Amino acid sequence: MSKEALVEVKNLKTYFYTEEGVVKAVDGVDYEIYPGETLGIVGESGCGKSVTSLSIMRLVESPPGRIEAGEINFKGTDLTKLSEKEMRKIRGNDISMIFQEPMTSLNPVYTVGDQIIEAIMLHKQVKRKEARRQAIEMLQKVGIPLPEQRVDEYPHQLSGGMRQRVMIAMALSCDPQLLIADEPTTALDVTIQAQILELMNSLKESYGMAIMMITHDLGVIAEVSDRVAVMYAGKVVEYTDVDTLFDDPKHPYTWGLMNSIPKLDKDVDRLEAIPGSVPSPLNFPEGCKFNTRCPLAEGKCFDVEPPLEDTDGGHMVRCWRYEHLEEIKKRGERIYEDRGVQK
Amino acid sequence: MAENLLEVKNLKKYFPVKAGIFKRTVAHVKAVDDISFVVEEGETLGLVGESGCGKSTTGRTILRLLEATAGEVIFEGKNVMDLDKKEMRAIRRDMQIIFQDPYASLNPRMTVADIVGEPLDIHNLAKNKKERNEKVREILENVGLGAEYMNRYPHEFSGGQRQRIGVARALAVDPKLIIADEPVSALDVSVQAQVVNLLQDLQKEYGLTYLFIAHDLSVVKHISDRVAVMYLGKLVELTDKKELFDNPMHPYTQSLLSAIPEADPKKKKDRIILEGDVPSPVDPPSGCRFHPRCPKAFEPCPVKEPEFKEYGDGHYAACHLLDQ
Numbered sequence: 001m002s003k004e005a006l007v008e009v010k011n012l013k014t015y016f017y018t019e020e021g022v023v024k025a026v027d028g029v030d031y032e033i034y035p036g037e038t039l040g041i042v043g044e045s046g047c048g049k050s051v052t053s054l055s056i057m058r059l060v061e062s063p064p065g066r067i068e069a070g071e072i073n074f075k076g077t078d079l080t081k082l083s084e085k086e087m088r089k090i091r092g093n094d095i096s097m098i099f100q101e102p103m104t105s106l107n108p109v110y111t112v113g114d115q116i117i118e119a120i121m122l123h124k125q126v127k128r129k130e131a132r133r134q135a136i137e138m139l140q141k142v143g144i145p146l147p148e149q150r151v152d153e154y155p156h157q158l159s160g161g162m163r164q165r166v167m168i169a170m171a172l173s174c175d176p177q178l179l180i181a182d183e184p185t186t187a188l189d190v191t192i193q194a195q196i197l198e199l200m201n202s203l204k205e206s207y208g209m210a211i212m213m214i215t216h217d218l219g220v221i222a223e224v225s226d227r228v229a230v231m232y233a234g235k236v237v238e239y240t241d242v243d244t245l246f247d248d249p250k251h252p253y254t255w256g257l258m259n260s261i262p263k264l265d266k267d268v269d270r271l272e273a274i275p276g277s278v279p280s281p282l283n284f285p286e287g288c289k290f291n292t293r294c295p296l297a298e299g300k301c302f303d304v305e306p307p308l309e310d311t312d313g314g315h316m317v318r319c320w321r322y323e324h325l326e327e328i329k330k331r332g333e334r335i336y337e338d339r340g341v342q343k
Numbered sequence: 344m345a346e347n348l349l350e351v352k353n354l355k356k357y358f359p360v361k362a363g364i365f366k367r368t369v370a371h372v373k374a375v376d377d378i379s380f381v382v383e384e385g386e387t388l389g390l391v392g393e394s395g396c397g398k399s400t401t402g403r404t405i406l407r408l409l410e411a412t413a414g415e416v417i418f419e420g421k422n423v424m425d426l427d428k429k430e431m432r433a434i435r436r437d438m439q440i441i442f443q444d445p446y447a448s449l450n451p452r453m454t455v456a457d458i459v460g461e462p463l464d465i466h467n468l469a470k471n472k473k474e475r476n477e478k479v480r481e482i483l484e485n486v487g488l489g490a491e492y493m494n495r496y497p498h499e500f501s502g503g504q505r506q507r508i509g510v511a512r513a514l515a516v517d518p519k520l521i522i523a524d525e526p527v528s529a530l531d532v533s534v535q536a537q538v539v540n541l542l543q544d545l546q547k548e549y550g551l552t553y554l555f556i557a558h559d560l561s562v563v564k565h566i567s568d569r570v571a572v573m574y575l576g577k578l579v580e581l582t583d584k585k586e587l588f589d590n591p592m593h594p595y596t597q598s599l600l601s602a603i604p605e606a607d608p609k610k611k612k613d614r615i616i617l618e619g620d621v622p623s624p625v626d627p628p629s630g631c632r633f634h635p636r637c638p639k640a641f642e643p644c645p646v647k648e649p650e651f652k653e654y655g656d657g658h659y660a661a662c663h664l665l666d667q
């Protein structure tokens with residue numbers, strides 16, 4: 001891509017020093033986000049999605065957490081080097097974040113209006129009256145009915161979907177260039193999820209901001225992303241544009257994820273299940289971290305971690321044997337076979 | 344045609360809403376409000392709907408883990424609601440439940456052998472300790488857990504393994520019906536498939552009948568033979584799964600299907616975006632409960648409740664449009 005990246009994450013490592021040992025939550029992550037695009041980040045729980053985004057916001061709880069290595073370049077400034085005071089100017093202003101459970105990020109003792117007004121006054125030189133006017137305008141933009149009335153209500157008086165709209169209103173009130181959305185629809189029902197995704201898509205177009213969309217749902221990824229990073233055990237294992245990823249997944253883990261979910265438009269007798277479960281970050285295996293579950297693992301996979309490599313015009317894959325997977329796919333075979341019930 | 348293993352007739356479950364210092368009942372949550380359906384022997388009936396629509400309450404009321412407000416539950420010809428304690432205990436062997444949260448539903452202080460063995464003890468299904476352990480070992484193997492796990496505690500297992508323990512416990516008493524309440528919702532995507540495959544294998548192996556409760560329509564489509572859709576305490580549609588997904592009749596089912604994001608970026612769906620939130624079951628909307636959000640609502644909808652009835656070969660729905 002010729003455009004200049006808005007955010008460039010390079011070899012980011014964020015560790016937690018706990019009593020049981022060092023949790024390598026994010027262990028060498030690289031990706032870029034370009035202006036106006038949506039980067040999807042997908043992976044199972046515990047793979048480091050949230051810690052990556054909290055690292056960008058510099059909100060990792062410390063101690064026990066620490067950004068161990070790497071750079072987070074935002075428009076040329078390395079965020080890992082900024083003081084807390086400098087960071088506060090960026091947070092909520094240039095970069096905003098919305099979370100999975102809006103109730104935990106809204107303060108229950110203040111009205112939603114007060115919280116949006118405070119966010120606006122913190123970053124913009126406006127009087128309270130003007131900030132209130134803007135807050136009501138934002139609530140209207142995110143589709144809250146009767147915004148003049150809702151602005152004076154408390155978070156608990158709103159439904160889950162409405163709270164998430166309030167969070168979005170607050171996040172967008174200062175016109176950020178990057179919106180980080182960490183599982184913003186996971187706690188919501190599908191019909192409400194559809195509303196929120198549509199809202200985010202239309203706001204993205206009118207505000208021209210970039211979005212980093214974190215989710216474990218491949219459906220949501222397919223729906224909103226321009227490019228996608230697939231994460232497993234603290235690392236990006238596959239990274240490419242959304243069409244290529246779904247047409248031609250090259251990493252055995254991505255392939256497994258895609259075939260383990262039932263499709264609405266295709267019936268199969270049996271799902272391809274990835275065996276085992278995600279290894280604990282306290283003791284990741286030697287070599288490729290997927291080797292405990294990968295049916296293609298052999299030799300080198302158990303000794304040396306593969307690099308994230310460009311396989312084909314920017315299609316990045318972290319696997320020694322992706323070409324072998326290509327052949328299996330060409331033969332139309334499954335790679336994951338479970339034993340079923342023995343007897 | 345297969346026999347009906349379970350018949351649910353006009354089932355209601357209301358929860359009182361209490362207020363004031365005297366904790367007087369001021370209203371009712373109509374969690375399940377007059378639903379009827381049957382589950383045929385050997386089939387999987389899927390029950391779907393959004394959070395709070397009454398799916399779990401339906402499952403629990405059928406098993407009498409909650410007492411029904413009204414209605415009948417007929418299992419193998421017997422009305423479960425009329426049974427006394429002893430008869431109830433006997434019938435519990437035939438009807439088991441698997442819960443959503445594999446973390447919360449297992450006693451953390453019991454070993455796996457005791458968790459799976461407990462129902463054997465309750466129903467006196469093992470003559471002695473040796474036979475009990477033998478049975479437990481066999482069941483664990485059937486759900487893909489080796490005997491080496493028998494003396495471990497739940498916290499030593501991953502979510503998928505814990506769900507297998509839950510399945511093993513339900514299977515221990517050789518039940519006929521298993522009510523699976525969101526058995527894979529709390530699991531990681533890559534592990535969900537393991538449990539779904541396991542449930543399908545066990546069904547084949549033991550001729551089990553499932554009432555499979557979920558909010559994920561693609562999982563329900565994969566595993567069910569027929570599917571019932573619930574909205575605010577009512578059934579709105581019930582039919583063969585192929586028919587439901589190819590030819591949904593009810594406007595709520597139509598919008599629910601259109602709302603699912605599909606894992607295919609080339610597919611741009613024609614979305615029916617519903618307005619507003621699911622209303623409260625305490626004071627549900629008049630007439631058709633879906634009318635405030637229904638894109639097709641017309642004159643009778645706010646005043647008259649549509650009847651849940653059959654429109655062609657086993658396809659049930661409740662909507663005034665279908666009578667036009």
Ligand SMILES: Nc1ncnc2c1ncn2[C@@H]1O[C@H](COP(=O)(O)OP(=O)(O)OP(=O)(O)O)[C@@H](O)[C@H]1O
Pocket residue numbers: 358359372373374392393394395396397398399400401558624
């Ligand atoms: N013990 C209870 N007391 C009062 N209200 C209850 C009780 N249990 C459930 N309810 C209410 O009954 C309604 C239906 O609840 P239920 O748990 O059956 O929903 P569900 O469809 O299983 O939802 P979910 O998808 O979130 O599991 C909800 O409004 C719920 O708040």
Ligand SMILES: Nc1ncnc2c1ncn2[C@@H]1O[C@H](COP(=O)(O)OP(=O)(O)O)[C@@H](O)[C@H]1O
Pocket residue numbers: 016018023024025026043044045046047048049050051052061064065281
């Ligand atoms: N405050 C913390 N202390 C210790 N470990 C943590 C903390 N926060 C996150 N972790 C660990 O870091 C790993 C990645 O977590 P996270 O980024 O939240 O995963 P997810 O991909 O589900 O968002 C997990 O193993 C998690 O347990």
Ligand code: SF4
Pocket residue numbers: 251252253288289290291294295296297298301306318319320321322
């Ligand atoms: S490097 Fe080896 S173990 Fe890792 S994903 Fe590739 S084939 Fe599997």
Ligand code: SF4
Pocket residue numbers: 593594595631632633634635637638639640641644649661662663664
């Ligand atoms: S009865 Fe009326 S409001 Fe209800 S689903 Fe049918 S058209 Fe919509």
Ligand SMILES: [Mg+2]
Pocket residue numbers: 049050182183
């Ligand atoms: Mg997370």
Ligand SMILES: [Mg+2]
Pocket residue numbers: 398399400524
């Ligand atoms: Mg439930």
